[in-house]
Every structure is written in structure tokens, then in C-alpha cells.
Amino acid sequence: MKIIDYIKQDIKYLPLYQSGKPSELSMEELKVDFIKLSSNENPFGSSKTISKVLYDSLTNLHVYPDGSCTLLKQTLSKFHNIDYDQIIVGNGSDEIIDFAIQMMVQPGDEVIMANPSFIKYDLTVKKSEGKSVKVSLNDQYNHDLDQMIQKITDKTKVIFICSPNNPTGTLVNNEDLSKFIERVPSHILIVIDGAYYEYVTNLDQLYSINHVIQKDNVLLLRTFSKIYGLASLRVGYGIANKALIAMLDRVRGPFNVNALAQKGAEAALSDQNHVKRSKELNELGKHYLYKQLEEYGFSYIPTEGNFIMIQLDIDSDSVYKRMLANGIIIRSGNKLGMPNWIRVTIGKMDDNEKFISILKQIKGSVEDGGCNESE
Ligand SMILES: Cc1ncc(COP(=O)(O)O)c(C=O)c1O
CATH class of the missing domain: 3.90.1150.10 (Aspartate Aminotransferase, domain 1)
Structure with missing residues (x-):
């Protein structure tokens, strides 16, 4: 053998x-x-400002990165006007998807997602030996929220809402999403993936960060890979209430975000x-x-x-x-x-x-x- x-x-x-x-x-x-x-x-x-910041960091490559991403989280907390401990930083938002599934899903558990949506959700669920429950998009190519509710069972642990949805670009509007979240039992984690949110033009249709942090079971994902143009550095973040972030932090590896990524993301955020x-x-x-x-x-x-x-x-x-x-x-x-x-x-x-x-x-x-x- x-x-x-x-x-x-x-x-x-x-x-x-x-x-x-x-x-x-x-x-x-x-x-x-x-x-x-x-x-x-x-x-x-x-942003043009990033290359200098990265260059200046090159003299410190022998030192481990800050495992808590302190400065980046401080910058993000000011930027979004939320608390430092309502934020988790990942090696891309991909990694935070992994954390969420690792934290919630045991073999045989179910995870509801739209179909088609970001392929990574299904792959991650399979890795945890969970079952993806895929709900076809409606005739507007958007999430069919009623059908998603119908699919909830005793085994449901997580629901993904990708908004704007990859690959269709459709946005789940604020009103529909708010009502949906109210209907989902509070022991199920709702992950709202906002990787493309900075491109959204219908700003009044966005679900607010204020609502996210008031909920016990909602995790919002953002990334520096898209509009910030930092896909190769691998850095994304999640926003949720403190208790949820503290649990996600237990799943996180000690130095999951490298030092250049942390510096680059900070600089990117300051160039709006x-x-x-x-x-x-x-x-x-x-x-x-x-x-x-x-x-x-x-x-x-x-x-x-x-x-x-x-x-x-x-x-x-x-x-x-x-x-x-x-x-x-x-x-x-x-x-x-x-x-x-x-x-x-x-x-x-x-x-x-x-x-x-x-x-x-x-x-x-x-x-x-x-x-x-x-x-
Ligand atoms: C909807 C969605 N979420 C998350 C990601 C992952 O982004 P990141 O580079 O932050 O891991 C992507 C990347 O294509 C995406 O399309």
C-alpha cells in the first residue's frame, strides 16, 4: 500500500x-x-500609495506578522465606525468562509446556498462532509429567499447570501434581506458575502453594517481583492457581533494574514x-x-x-x-x-x-x- x-x-x-x-x-x-x-x-x-508601503516592509520579512492584525483592525473599525472586536481578518475572505463552515458544520449537516452562486461555498461544505442544499435563482436571476426558507430543516447550520451574487451580479435588496433574516431561526448562521459591495450603485438597497452587528447570527464578508485591487496579497475581513467573532477567532490560525497583506490593506483603505x-x-x-x-x-x-x-x-x-x-x-x-x-x-x-x-x-x-x- x-x-x-x-x-x-x-x-x-x-x-x-x-x-x-x-x-x-x-x-x-x-x-x-x-x-x-x-x-x-x-x-x-x-492604489499607487501601496508600493511604497510594501517596499518599506521588506526589511522586516524575518519577523512574524502581527497575529491579531491590530493596526488593520483599528483602521477598519474607524472606517466602518464599529468596534475592534467586531472584526476578523482572513487570508482572503475565502478563509473566513472556511472558518464559518468549520465552526458550524459537522458531517451530515446542511448548508443552504443559491444556485448558481460562488462555487467556493459548496467546496468548503464538502470538505467538512456537510451537504450543500442548492436553491435555484428566481426568474430575475436573484436569490429565491422564500425557497431558501422552505429548505430549512433541523440539520441546517449555515445559509449563504451572495450579494451581489457571483456570477449573476444581482443584489438582494435591503428590505427583502431584512425580512429574510427575521424569518431564519437564530441558531442558523447567515453569511452575507459582500465581496463586490463597493461596486453597488443602488446604495440605499444595501443591508447596513449596523444591522449586522446587532444580530447574533449574521456574518458579513468583505474583501480587499476586488475594488481595492489586492487579490494577490490575500486579505479579506468579516464583521459580526463580538461573540461570533470571538468564536471565529478560535478557528483561525495564529499568523493567518501576512505582514505585507496587512500593510497593503491599511494603505488601500486610506485611499478612497x-x-x-x-x-x-x-x-x-x-x-x-x-x-x-x-x-x-x-x-x-x-x-x-x-x-x-x-x-x-x-x-x-x-x-x-x-x-x-x-x-x-x-x-x-x-x-x-x-x-x-x-x-x-x-x-x-x-x-x-x-x-x-x-x-x-x-x-x-x-x-x-x-x-x-x-x-
Ligand atoms: C462572491 C465572492 N466571495 C468571495 C470571494 C473570495 O475573495 P477573496 O479573494 O477575498 O478570498 C470571491 C472571489 O472571487 C467572490 O467572488
Whole structure:
């Protein structure tokens, strides 16, 4: 017998997370040649102030990071006007999703989530030997909150609300979410994933942080990976009442967020002009794409994020391949549970224009009866 034979069966059959980087491309090729519109990163990068802060930190690489993220949590607590101990920082908000499931889910327990939604939820539940209960989106491509309530059983431990939802970009509005939270029994943890919240334009529709911290069973997630442009540093945070944060902290490893990530996030938070500008540019790109898509007869889901789902009459894997052959990386809807759709990140204007011109070519060649994948 080999070591592989002794590895737990559940681990052997866990699905692998597939990132937005095609496996056939190296990071070097990606940087030089490709327009990456597959992972909802900020195409305008991060604040200019960050490189100096990171550079200054390089002399201290031999020292362990602050395991409590003290300065970052202080900065976040001022920024959101909440207490220091209502915040937990993670190695990306991904890690806080792991903590929440680890804290709540035993083998056989159930976790309710929308379908499709962020794929990571299901993967994490499977790792804990829990069961994902997936509730189809409604006809507006938004969470079907009534159905989610219907699915609650004695085994339900966690409910994920992804708002704006990845991949559809739809927002669960404040009123509906407030009523929903009131209906969920208070022993079930509700995780509101707001990874794209800074892009939301309907600000009066956002569930407030004040409400989150008043609830016993609500955890709100935010990240520095999206509008702040720090995906590679891996830093995100959770906000909840103190008792919940204290429990999540027990699951957290001692030095889970590295020192550069902590410094970078602090600097990013203090440059709100960069956030404002990124949002404005995202709006410009979004309305350019809407206009072009409408002009050329493509259906799309209006988005509150920095990505758009576009419906095609063609298999999305073949569109993905055609885009890749033309130097553009997008997400095929097949991987996201929406075949015949693609998800595209709103990019810089030049990139949006190139994307539209290739999309038109693809549509044209399908209408002419051919779809040459190698083009
Ligand atoms: C909805 C949603 N939540 C969380 C994350 C994870 O973000 P992070 O980089 O903070 O781990 C993503 C990343 O794509 C996401 O789309």
C-alpha cells in the first residue's frame, strides 16, 4: 500500500477549485499577452500609495506578522465606525468562509446556498462532509429567499447570501434581506458575502453594517481583492457581533494574514479616491458594454458588480476557446452552472472594445454557419 491509499476517501474525491487562469498559460504569458477578464479583479490595479508601503516592509520579512492584525483592525473599525472586536481578518475572505463552515458544520449537516452562486461555498461544505442544499435563482436571476426558507430543516447550520451574487451580479435588496433574516431561526448562521459591495450603485438597497452587528447570527464578508485591487496579497475581513467573532477567532490560525497583506490593506483603505475612481470607471465600462450588447442583440443580466453575465445561443465552452485564441480570457458559463452564458469582467475601455469586437465576430461566424475554434 502507498501513502495515497491511506488518504481519507472524502479528500480523494473532493472537486478542485478552478481559478480564472487557464491551466495551459503561465503567469508570464498572462501578464504579457492576455487580457484577463475571468476573475473579477480590478483592471485598474491598486492604489499607487501601496508600493511604497510594501517596499518599506521588506526589511522586516524575518519577523512574524502581527497575529491579531491590530493596526488593520483599528483602521477598519474607524472606517466602518464599529468596534475592534467586531472584526476578523482572513487570508482572503475565502478563509473566513472556511472558518464559518468549520465552526458550524459537522458531517451530515446542511448548508443552504443559491444556485448558481460562488462555487467556493459548496467546496468548503464538502470538505467538512456537510451537504450543500442548492436553491435555484428566481426568474430575475436573484436569490429565491422564500425557497431558501422552505429548505430549512433541523440539520441546517449555515445559509449563504451572495450579494451581489457571483456570477449573476444581482443584489438582494435591503428590505427583502431584512425580512429574510427575521424569518431564519437564530441558531442558523447567515453569511452575507459582500465581496463586490463597493461596486453597488443602488446604495440605499444595501443591508447596513449596523444591522449586522446587532444580530447574533449574521456574518458579513468583505474583501480587499476586488475594488481595492489586492487579490494577490490575500486579505479579506468579516464583521459580526463580538461573540461570533470571538468564536471565529478560535478557528483561525495564529499568523493567518501576512505582514505585507496587512500593510497593503491599511494603505488601500486610506485611499478612497482610488475606490471612487475605480467605481466610476467600472460604471463607464458597464454602460459601454450594455450599449454594445443591446446593439448587437445579446441578452445580459444587469449587474451590481464588476462583471456581466451574457447569454449566447452558442455553447459557452466554444466561445471561451474562441476568446482565448484571440487573447481574451473569460469564464465559460458551463463551469458556473449556466451553459450558453459567459461571465466577463468589466475591463479597461480598450479591453472592453476588443472583447466586443471578438464577440461580434463569433456571432457573425455562427450566423454564417461556421464556428472555427482555432481562429
Ligand atoms: C462572491 C465572492 N466571495 C468571495 C470571494 C473570495 O475573495 P477573496 O479573494 O477575498 O478570498 C470571491 C472571489 O472571487 C467572490 O467572488
